[in-house]
Amino acid sequence: MKWKMDQIEMYSKAKEYVDTAIIPLTPVQWGKDEKNIINMGEYTNYLSDYIERQFTGRVFLFPPFTYLKFESKEEKIRRLVEWDKHLYQEGFKYIMYITADSEWKIVEKKLPGELIWLPAISTETTKTDQFKKTIQEQVQQVMPLFSLKWQEEPTERED
Amino acid sequence: MSEKKHRVSRRQFLTYTLTGVGGFMAAGMLSPMVRMALDPALEASGGSDFISVGIGEDELTGEPQRVDFNVEIVDAWHTSEQSQSAWIYKEGDEIVALSPTCTHLGCTVNWDANEDYPGNYFCPCHGGRFEKDGTNIAGTPPTRPLDIYDVEVRDGMVYLGQTNER
Ligand code: FES
Numbered sequence: 072m073k074w075k076m077d078q079i080e081m082y083s084k085a086k087e088y089v090d091t092a093i094i095p096l097t098p099v100q101w102g103k104d105e106k107n108i109i110n111m112g113e114y115t116n117y118l119s120d121y122i123e124r125q126f127t128g129r130v131f132l133f134p135p136f137t138y139l140k141f142e143s144k145e146e147k148i149r150r151l152v153e154w155d156k157h158l159y160q161e162g163f164k165y166i167m168y169i170t171a172d173s174e175w176k177i178v179e180k181k182l183p184g185e186l187i188w189l190p191a192i193s194t195e196t197t198k199t200d201q202f203k204k205t206i207q208e209q210v211q212q213v214m215p216l217f218s219l220k221w222q223e224e225p226t227e228r229e230d
Numbered sequence: 231m232s233e234k235k236h237r238v239s240r241r242q243f244l245t246y247t248l249t250g251v252g253g254f255m256a257a258g259m260l261s262p263m264v265r266m267a268l269d270p271a272l273e274a275s276g277g278s279d280f281i282s283v284g285i286g287e288d289e290l291t292g293e294p295q296r297v298d299f300n301v302e303i304v305d306a307w308h309t310s311e312q313s314q315s316a317w318i319y320k321e322g323d324e325i326v327a328l329s330p331t332c333t334h335l336g337c338t339v340n341w342d343a344n345e346d347y348p349g350n351y352f353c354p355c356h357g358g359r360f361e362k363d364g365t366n367i368a369g370t371p372p373t374r375p376l377d378i379y380d381v382e383v384r385d386g387m388v389y390l391g392q393t394n395e396r
Binding site for chain 2: 085128207217218
């Protein structure tokens with residue numbers, strides 16, 4: 072399900088089946104390297120959308136968590152943990168972050184939820200059909216991770 | 231969630247592009263086509279536009295194959311792309327094309343995707359299962375069969391129309 076009005080009614084009917092939140096992590100920066108940064112965001116959107124389609128009935132896709140590329144690691148993590156905590160307390164037992172920004176990979180261990188990091192392919196140089204196919208293939212790779220997580224007990228959060 | 235996706239509304243302008251998935255689909259089979267949507271008043275009289283899904287009837291077997299096709303909708307505010315898929319197989323002379331949308335809560339089902347349940351469509355979300363012909367399997371969450379597409383064959387190519395609840 073998505074962050075849209077027409078989905079919320081469905082959500083309230085099916086609440087007990089929707090236990091997973093997806094948060095895209097999207098960097099922002101201007102004046103330097105913005106092309107790359109935009110590409111990361113665009114790619115992350117496509118990826119999140121496609122994943123949401125595979126798991127519509129069990130996941131809720133939230134709007135992206137955005138941050139300045141040069142924001143300190145500690146601050147970013149602190150803010151993301153707030154999001155995580157909030158959603159966890161409101162009933163999302165599994166929380167997945169999706170990003171193309173490799174910096175998250177470095178701090179992965181500090182995150183309470185599950186990080187899915189995939190290097191962005193360029194929407195500029197890749198033909199649309201090829202781009203879609205690549206996304207589909209990548210999502211095929213990622214899907215078992217969801218199934219695996221769902222078989223495990225959710226990670227407890229500290230208060 | 232709605233499967234009535236290619237019933238399009240007024241002023242929408244559609245571009246269909248077809249993308250095959252899986253080794254059986256040659257890359258050269260893309261056949262884009264563009265058309266204007268019908269006025270809703272006309273649509274009521276049938277509303278079934280058929281779309282080629284880039285696969286020939288002679289390529290079908292008894293084993294369901296997945297075809298993907300994309301519907302791009304451009305309206306006054308934004309462009310959105312809706313991709314649709316179908317699981318297609320042939321049983322005798324009959325071609326069966328099923329919607330992959332789980333009738334429980336809308337996740338995408340996959341054929342033969344779970345080791346424990348060969349020969350079923352399997353839903354990764356809450357373990358919903360369906361027989362090859364789309365019949366929901368009792369004891370799993372879905373309560374009705376997978377929707378089925380209208381199918382037409384023109385010049386040996388498979389065309390899909392709207393999906394129907396059963
Ligand atoms: S959405 Fe398929 S079993 Fe729930």
